[in-house]
Amino acid sequence: MKKKTLVTMPGDGIGKIVLGEALRVLQAVGFRGEYLHADVGWEFWVNEGNPLPDRTVELLAEHKLALFGSITSKGKAQAAEELSPKLRDTGLSYFSPIVKMRQLFDLDICIRPCRSFSGNPLNFVRRDGQSFVEPKVDAVIFRQNTEGLYSGVEWTDPPQELRRALDLHPKMAKYAETSGEDLAVTRGAIGLAEAQMASYAAMPYEIDMDRLIAGGLVHDIGKILEMDRDADGSYSKSRSGRCARHPISGAILAAKAGMPDEIVNIIACHAEEGQGRPQVVETVLIHQADFAAFNPLAMMAENLLIK
């Protein structure tokens, strides 16, 4: 039988011990193969900024057979702190090599054959007074790897109901694609439009709902230039924001990106910059919804909102 090549990835900590033991088991059951060591884990994150180096991925792709020990994983913030000084502040972001390997090689199913060997002191036993029985175990466990512990946030376009259900979890906040405020404004503007359409016998103007929704979702896009995130996670006005508020910078961004003029009008005129200026009707609705969402909060901050 042709010898197999097995890529071995001990990784960190106990991985170095369990991998050695796994190799002993393979030897004992008659596996004869070539072993090729591959780098993975914390040491390579710290020193190279990549816990799963490309050279390891290439070995895995070539040999398609590997043993993996264990790795140390830490949160992104701590991982960034532990990077070697030359790699800090270079935009590197820690990721789980386990999830990455699973994604790269479509390892959706984990198959674990479990078989007991008589006399193994670690076997499952049932005690019965002084004696015990040792039931034979011969089972195969299948685990769906795309769920639970080793899954990341990796959907493409989940059904809306599922996305909404996921969004209930506080940990999902960082994956929110649209801020709560933008959603509140957009939903408010939709409500205003629908109320008018349901109430007027004949609409005196036409409301373009696609334009209204698109404009609502991007009306504050200029805030990415207007605000700076401080070290403590709070926001403060950037220099660019002091030069031009977000309706102006946002309109420039949208125009540069080739968005329709009407969307540029919504962005440019949704706040006080738009007072008295020509506007499409969707701008009027976004403006009103924006102030309805913003004013109570601003009034609360100044103790002007009666409770």
Ligand SMILES: [Fe+2]
């Ligand atoms: Fe705004």
